[in-house]
Amino acid sequence: MKDREIIVGVTGGIAAYKSAALCSRFVKSGARVHVILTEGAAxxxxxxxxxxxxxxxxAVDVFDETDPSVIQHIHLADLAxxxxxxxxxxxxxxxxxxxxxxxxxxTTLLATRSxxxxxxxxxxxxFGHPAVQENIARLRARGCVIVDPGEGPLACGYTGKGRMAEPDEIAEVVExxxxxxxxxxxxxxxxxxGATWEPFDPVRILSNRSTGKMGYAVAEAARDRGATVTLVAGPGELRSPEGVRLIRVETALEMRDAxxxxxxxxxxxxKAAAVSDYRPAVVHPSKVKKAEGPLTVxxxxNPDILMEVSRHRRPDQVIVGFAAETEDVEKNALEKLRRKSLDYIVANxxxxxxxxxxxxxxxxxxxxRDGTALALPPLSKREVADRLLDVIRDTPGKVGAGS
Known part of the structure; x- marks a missing residue:
């Protein structure tokens, strides 16, 4: 933690006294620590x-600007x-x-990119109230880390899950x-x-249910861990991740070329995209009108992008595929892993x-491909992305820390 800038927010609960010990631990580790107290914490x-x-x-009051050269909450947000x-x-x-x-x-939390x-x-x-759990799930999905509270006697007299984690445990997560x-x-x-759109006519397309959330989570996680990231994304409503080079495509052929x-x-x-396996043989220039009887299309x-990648890859590259299955998940995933010469496949x-x-x-x-299998419990897609990056990082003989 030496020379790192850590912002510590302290809110109004009896566990605030533990935050002093947490800050002390950060300082002893060589970090520069800046504290924001809520009025309740004070x-x-x-x-x-x-x-x-x-x-x-x-810092306590958002309007208490002690340094006229900066706006305090923006300065702290950028510093972190x-x-x-x-x-x-x-x-x-x-x-x-x-x-x-x-x-x-x-206000500072809303401005930070750390x-x-x-x-x-x-x-x-x-803590167990559905509203609180929904908010925690929402924060996790956005990439925030939650250090779960411990169980034991609480200041209110109850016993159960709600005690703030100990300073050493929180510090380990921060590190x-x-x-x-x-x-x-x-x-x-x-x-x-995301998905691809395979046009049938100017109105209709052949596609699938993918929204791109998993791939976007992978791109954001890799970016946050210092990687230079290029994201090739199909159509969708997800916001373009900051700091990521985005290439927009629509069809499987466009994604293949990119x-x-x-x-x-x-x-x-x-390769987390759900690429359409097939496309209409004929794309009609105008809308096909409804008629009596069935319509045969x-x-x-479509080209198998991963199969083509396997023929063009370098030996030191790591290639990861995804397998979205509904039956025989392991069998189908392992067959895809072998047939396409992947290093890893993520199956669900x-x-x-x-x-x-x-x-x-x-x-x-x-x-x-070495026979390992890491089964993960239900996690946010961002957490799945980080666990996948951990596996890639530790691949022997490849890029990253495992090379």
């Missing part, structure tokens, strides 16, 4: 305590290498999840996030995402709740 522990530990002014909120009350989780900004902490880590602390029933951001710094990653053109300049290809095979049963298209979570198994 009733539990004074700004002077944190100022004495960090040797930096403590990582942003930690500990304790994180139900209130700040809700504000962060829905983009509210009515005090110094929530990784954000929340360490929730509250009553056991509050892992800071290190994670650098482990792909010299790696160029090419990602595909992937093959960019493959030589990249070290890793992660001749389909032709899209008929399972929480593992299909248009949701923020996924349930996958990552199969390797």
């Amino acid at each position: 009733k539990f522990i004074t700004p002077l305590t944190f100022q004495s530990i960090t040797k930096h002014p403590v 290498d990582v942003f930690v909120v500990a304790p994180a009350t139900a209130d700040i989780l809700a504000k962060a999840a829905w983009g509210l900004a009515d005090d110094m902490l929530s 990784p954000v880590i929340f360490a929730p602390a509250m009553n056991v029933h509050m 892992a996030v800071l290190n994670r951001r650098r482990d792909f710094a010299d790696v160029r990653v090419l990602v595909t995402a 992937v093959l053109a960019n493959l030589p300049m990249h070290d890793v290809l992660i 001749e389909l032709v095979r 049963d899209v008929s399972m709740a929480g593992a299909g298209f248009a949701v923020d979570t996924n349930i996958v198994t990552i199969y390797g």
Whole structure:
């Protein structure tokens, strides 16, 4: 953590006293620590305590601009290498999840582009409330890290899950996030995402249910870990990720051309797109009108992009495919892994709740050509992306830390 800039947000809960120990640990590790207190937190522990530990002014009021050369909440947001909120009350989780900004902490959170880590602390029933859990899930899906609270006696008299994680545990997560951001710094990653549109006429297309969420999560995770990222994406409504080179395509043929053109300049290809296997043989120049009886449409095979990639790849490149299956998941995934000479394939049963298209979570198994199989529990797609990048990073003889 030496010389890293850490912003610590402290909210109004009895666990605020633990935050002083957390800040002390960061300072002893060589980090520069800047603290933001909510008005509620200041009733539990004074700004002077944190100022004495960090040797930096403590921010409380968004309108208290002590340095006329900067706007304080923007300055702190830009300064952050990582942003930690500990304790994180139900209130700040809700504000962060829905983009509210009515005090110094929530305003700065909305402005930062750094990784954000929340360490929730509250009553056991509050923590288990569906609204709080939905907000936590929303934050996780956005890429925030949640350090789950521990179980035990709570200040309110109840016993259960709600105690803020211990400072050492939170610090370990912070250190892992800071290190994670650098482990792909010299790696160029090419990602595909979303569906393709195969036109039938000016009105109708042949496509599938993919929204691109998994591929976008991979691109964002690789970017945040320092990679140079190119994202080849089919049509969709997802916002273009900042700091990522985006190539828009519509058809499978356009995606094939974009992937093959960019493959030589990249070290890793992660092909998360759901490319249409077939396209109409004839594209009608005007709308085909409805008529009596059935309509027969001749389909032709689209090129298999991964098969072509396997013929053009360099030995040091890592190639990852995805297998969205509804039956015989392992068998079909392993056959695809072997036939297309992939390094890894990420397989999921899209008929399972929480593992299909248009949701923020996924349930996958990552199969390797060396016979390994990493089965992951239900996770946000961003967390799945990071676990996949961990596997790629540790591939022997390839790019990244494992080379």
